[in-house]
Amino acid sequence: QGHRGRKDDAQARTEVIRSVAIGAFLGLALAAVAAEPPSPERLAAELRTGGYVLYFRHTSTDFSQNDSNMTGFEDCATQRNLTEKGREEARRIGEHVRRLAVPVSEVLASPFCRTVETAMIAFGKATRTQDVRGGPASPDDPKRHEPLRQLLSKPVRKGAIRVIASHGNPFHAVTGLPYLAEGEAAMVRPRGNGRFEVFARIRPEDWAALR
Secondary structure (H helix, E strand, O other): OOOOOOOOOHHHHHHHHHHHHHHHHHHHOOOOOOOOOOHHHHHHHHHEOOOEEEEEEEEEEOOOOOOOOOOOOOOOOHHHOHHHHHHHHHHHHHHHHHHOOOEEEEEOOOOHHHHHHHHHHHHOEEEEEHHHHOOOOOOOOOOOOHHHHHHHHHOOOOEEEEEEEEOOHHHHHHHOOOOOOOOOEEEEEEOOOOOEEEEEEOHHHHHHHHO
């Protein structure tokens, strides 16, 4: 999946406004966005309460590698993989999730090695599925990301968190929002019937501030 550097906050807000405006003009169902970022205290409390989806882009990878010669998802030698920094990021995310007593239930991962490894290091489990990366449809199929939209909008019970470990492109395609950085998570509130709200975005370095 393509890499985008992190943009500053002002530019990111401008891109959100532009994306939503374009989506409204085209009649697209883009994600709703919380009006104000939650405080660290509220964010931690909401994570412990559950009822959300945590969508992670895989942690840091080696961009000297690529997926162009892949022979299969199990062939990690021909894919872009996590760096040691990425593995350490995943370990720290998992430690913070456990420290905060976040009630992780299911963990769904794109079948690429970097996404499965991120999930396994952070959460100790991963169910591989194409649904979180765009499904088996061709890249130009307008319904390619519909399974992901349904996973983001399907209600999650209180006391549970659905985790998705995937890539930057699917999240951008479904929400119209700026790309997640590597290791960044979007905390999504499902609304049902294909609708959801992006409640917060959590960078790897943000977890330490949550109490």
